[in-house]
Amino acid sequence: MLKKVTITAFGQDYTCTKESGNTWKVSVVTPNTSSYNQEGHYYPIVVKAEDEAGNVKTVDTNDQTLGNLLKLVVKETVAPTINITSPTAGTKTAQKRPTIAFTITDNDSGVDESTVKLNFNGQEYTTSNFTRQEVSSGYKYEYTPDTDLPDDEYTATVNASDNDGNAATPKSVTFEVYAAAPTLSVTSPAEDLVTNQPTVAYSATTNGESLTVKVNGVPQTVNLSGGTATGTLTLSEGENTIISAATSETGIETSITRTVTLDTKAPVISAIEISENPANTGETIVFTITVTD
Ligand SMILES: [Ca+2]
Ligand SMILES: [Ca+2]
CATH class of the missing domain: 2.60.40.10 (Immunoglobulins)
Incomplete structure (x- = not known):
C-alpha cells in the first residue's frame, strides 16, 4: 500500500494526491525565471514514493529510464x-x-x-x-x-x-x-591686385555652410546667402593677405589665399638732373630723374 508520493521542485516539496488507479497528481507553479542559466539549462525534479511499510523509492534526473523526464525546461517570455x-x-x-x-x-x-x-x-x-x-x-x-x-x-x-x-x-x-570638402571660388579681389583704394569689394561662391574672411588675421563682415558671399574688405597700407575659409556642415574646410597691395602714396621725385643745361641747338641731352615709391 502506498503511503505518499511527493515531488521536489525549485527547492520545495509538493505532496501529490491520489487519483483513480495508480495515478498521483499535484499542480505546481513554475518559477518566474528561466531555467536557461541553471546547470544543463533545466530545473531538476525529484519524485519520491513511500509505502506503508516505510520503503522509499526516489527517482531523479540521473535515473536511466525516467531521468530525462525530470529535466524541466522553463522559458521566459521577455525579449531583449x-x-x-x-x-x-x-x-x-x-x-x-x-x-x-x-x-x-x-x-x-x-x-x-x-x-x-x-x-x-x-x-x-x-x-x-x-x-x-x-x-x-x-x-x-x-x-x-x-x-x-x-x-x-x-x-x-x-x-x-x-x-x-x-x-x-x-x-x-x-x-x-558627408566628408567632401566644400567648393570655394573667390571672384574678387583678383590675386596680386594693386589698388590705391582702402577698401575692396569681396565676392565668392561656395557650397559650404559658412564662410570666414580675414585680412591680415582680422575678421571681415561678409554676407553668405544662397551660396554667394559678398562684402567689403578693409585693407592696410602695403601687402594684405586675405584668407577665405569655407566650412561644410560636417566641419571640413576649404581655404583660398589672395594677396592684395594697397598703395595710397604717390611716387616722390627727389632729384632731377639735365645734362647739359643750358644745351646747344641740336645737341643730345640726358635727363636723370630720381624717384622713390
Ligand atoms: Ca529575455
Ligand atoms: Ca606708391
Whole structure:
C-alpha cells in the first residue's frame, strides 16, 4: 500500500494526491525565471514514493529510464532590448569609417550571441565582426567599417534574440556620411591686385555652410546667402593677405589665399638732373630723374 508520493521542485516539496488507479497528481507553479542559466539549462525534479511499510523509492534526473523526464525546461517570455548608441539618428558625419555602437541587454535568459546581427550597407555582420564589452545584463558591440564609405545616406539595423528564443524588436538608425570638402571660388579681389583704394569689394561662391574672411588675421563682415558671399574688405597700407575659409556642415574646410597691395602714396621725385643745361641747338641731352615709391 502506498503511503505518499511527493515531488521536489525549485527547492520545495509538493505532496501529490491520489487519483483513480495508480495515478498521483499535484499542480505546481513554475518559477518566474528561466531555467536557461541553471546547470544543463533545466530545473531538476525529484519524485519520491513511500509505502506503508516505510520503503522509499526516489527517482531523479540521473535515473536511466525516467531521468530525462525530470529535466524541466522553463522559458521566459521577455525579449531583449536593443539600443543603438552611435551614430545618432539623422546626423551627418565627416568620418568615412563611422563606428556603429549598440547595446543588447536581457534580464533573464540572456542574449543569444549567435542571433546578434547588424545589417549595414548591404551586408550582414555578426559578432565576429564586432568588438564586444560586457555591460549589465548584456553586451555593448561596436562595428567599424574597414574601408572608406562614399558620401551617402546609410541605415544600420540590429537584430537579436535571447537564449529562450524571444526575438527583440529590431532597431535601426539612419545617418549620413558627408566628408567632401566644400567648393570655394573667390571672384574678387583678383590675386596680386594693386589698388590705391582702402577698401575692396569681396565676392565668392561656395557650397559650404559658412564662410570666414580675414585680412591680415582680422575678421571681415561678409554676407553668405544662397551660396554667394559678398562684402567689403578693409585693407592696410602695403601687402594684405586675405584668407577665405569655407566650412561644410560636417566641419571640413576649404581655404583660398589672395594677396592684395594697397598703395595710397604717390611716387616722390627727389632729384632731377639735365645734362647739359643750358644745351646747344641740336645737341643730345640726358635727363636723370630720381624717384622713390
Ligand atoms: Ca529575455
Ligand atoms: Ca606708391
